[in-house]
Amino acid sequence: RIRTRRRARLRSKASLITNPNDFKVGRLIGSYGFINITSYSGFQSGIGVEPGFVSDDIGRLRIQDVGEGSVKIRLYEGRITQGPLKGTRVIFKVYPGQRAGGVEADLMAVNELNGHLFLQSNSKDVCQNLLILLGGFETATGEQWLAFRDDGKYSSADYAKVTSEKVLKNRSLGEQQFWNPFQQEQIIRRRRFFVIKLLRGAISGLAYMHDNDRLHQSLGPASVVLNTMMEREAAYLVPRLRDLAFSVDIRQPHIEDGPGTLSAELWRRASAAGAFTPMEKRAFGIADDMQVIGQGFCFIIKLFLSPPCRYEAGLLFAYLAVVPFCEAGVMDSISLQRLLESTFQLDLEAARDYFLSDDRLLEAVKFLDLGDGAGWELLQAMLNPDFRRRPTAEAILNHRFMTGSVL
Template identity: 70%
Template structure:
C-alpha cells in the first residue's frame, strides 16, 4: 500500500519554498541556477510514496594514464587516441521508490522517485548531481517539438527536511536493458542445457530472429534519445545498460518497445557559452580527457564531448550484440570492454576473428555479420580510437545495420 509522507516532513526542491508555495523549483548550485517550468509538481502533498524498489551507485573516473605500453607524455601523433581510465565507485548512493500523483490533472499517474542523499550523507556532490539532473530534464522537456518519447519524463520533485532531493519521473517501465540481457542469457543457457539447439531447430531460429528484431529496436530507440539530446546541446555521459529503461522485455512485444534514457546526473550542457571558463565539478573528467586528446578550443571540446557519448553508445551496442545471445556467464559488460579495449586495442576485425573461434559466441557473430558485416562496420566506427572519426548520433541511426536487423 502506498503511504503518504507527513506534510511537515517534506519541502519542495529548494529550501526557500514552503510545500504549498506556487513558486517554481530552483536548483541550489550557483553555477547552474535554472527555473523549472510551472507545470512541474513542486507540492509534496501531491505525491504518495510507496515501497523501496532498488538502489545503486555511480562510478567515478579517478585518474588517467596512457595506453598500455606507452608513456604518460603524449606526442602529437598520440592525440585523439585511446586512453586507459582508472574507475572507482563513487560515494553517492541513489534510492528508488515507486509512488503516484494524488492531486491535479496527473492524479493517479504512477511515478518512480529517484532520491539523492542530502549533503550530510552524500556531500556537495549529491546536491550538484540532483540539481544537474533537474536542469537537464527541464531544458530537454522545454521544447516546442514536444517531449521525446525516448527520454524518461520528469514530473516534479521535493526535498525532505534532512536535505534529500526527491525527483519524480513518470513510470514507463520497470526493466532496464541490463535486466533484459540477463534474462535472455539465462534463457539461452536453459535452452542449450535442454538440447534446444538439436531438437527444436526451427523454434531456435525463430527465437534468434525475434531477438535480433528486439535488440535492433532497442538500439534504435536508444540512439533516437541520444540524437535528441545532442541536437539540443546536451551530452548524456552515463549511457550504459542500466541507464536505458524498457516498457517491456517480452520479445514477442518488440513492436511496442519504447526504450527511454535516464540517469542524467552527469549530463553536460555543450552550448558554446558554457565551454569557456572553468568547468563544473561534474564535467571536469570529461574536459580533462578532451584536453589529453588535443581538444582545447570550444569547437573541439564540443566535438570531443559528442564523440565521447558515441563511444559509450558503441560499448552499449557491443553489450547488446553479445550478452543476450550468449549463455549466462559467457560474456558480461566489463569483460567485453576489456576484450575490445585491452586485448584487441579496438581492432574490431581482430575481435571478430577471435569470437568466430568460440562456439558460444557464434550467434552474436552472426548478428553482427548481418548486411555483409554491417554490425562490425558500425561498431568499428563508433569505437574508433580517434574521436574525430566517430559518427554523429543521427549518422548511427541512419546506418544500414539499424534496418537490416528488423527486415
C-alpha cells in the same frame, strides 16, 4: 507525511509538481552506489562491476586507487494523488542531499533536474526516448526526490541478463527444448529485431540530446529503460534514456565559462585530445558520448537492479550485440570491454576470430555478420580511437545495420 523545505530550483517550472502531498510513495525498488577510480592499469576506459564482485577480482584487474563514493541513490515506486495527473504512476529517484552525500549529491540532483527541464522545455518537440520528469521536492533532511513518469522498471541490462540466462537454460535442455526445427530460428529472428529496435531507441534519445546541445555522459545498459522485455512485444518497445546526473550543457556560452565540477574530467580529456576551441570541445563531447575515453572516471553500480557498467554508445552497442545472444556466464560487461579495448586494442577483425573459436558466441557473430558484416563495420566506426572520425548519433541511425534492412 514528508516535511519539506522548498527551494527555487524545484519550483523553476510551473508544470512540475513540487508539493510532496501530491505524491504517494510506494515500495523500495532498489538503490544506486558509485565508485571513484582515479588510477588503474590494463584498461583504457570504464570497468563495470557486477554484484558480488569481490576484492580479489578487483585485484586481478590491477586497479590501484579505488574509493567508494558517498552518494547512495534510492528508487521507489509511487503515484500522483492529486491534480490533473492524479493516478499517474511514478518512479522516485532519491538523492541523499549534502548531509549524507556531500556537495556532490546536490550537484548531481540539480544537474539531472536542469537537464530534464531543459530537454522538456519545448512542449511541441518532446522526445519519446527520454524519461519524463514530472516533479520533485526536497525533504527536511535535504534529500532531493525527483519523480519520473513510470515508463518501465526494467533496463536493457536486465534484458541482457534475463535473455542470456534463457540461452543457458535452452542449451542445457538441448534438443528437448525445440521439437520444431524452425522454432529456434524464429526466436533468433525476434531477438535480432528486438535488439536493433532497442539500440535505435537509445541512439534516438542520444541524437535528440545532441541536437539540443546536451551530452549524456553516463550512457550504459542500465541507463536505458524498457517498457517491455518480451521479444514477442518488440513492436511496442519504447526504450528511454535516464540517468542525466552527469549530463553536460554544450551550448557555447557554457563551454566558454569553463568546466563545472561534474564536467571537469570531460574537458580535461578534450584538451588532451587536442580540442581547445569551443567548437572542438563540443565535437569532442559529442564523440565522447559514442565511446568513453580516458583514465579518470566515475561509474555507477546498480546494486539491486541490474549488472552494470558505464559505457557510451559504442560499448553499449557491443554489449547488446553480444550478451543477449550467448548464455549466461560466457560473456559479461567486464570481459567484453577487456577483450575489445585491452586484449584486441579495438581490432574487431581479431575479436571476431576469437568469438568464432567459441561455439557459444556464434549467434553474436552471426548477428554482427548480417549485411556482409554491417554490424562489425558500424561497431568499428563507433569505437574509433580518433574522436573526429566517430559517426554522429544521426549517422548511426541511418546506417544500414540500424535501419533493419539487414534483417
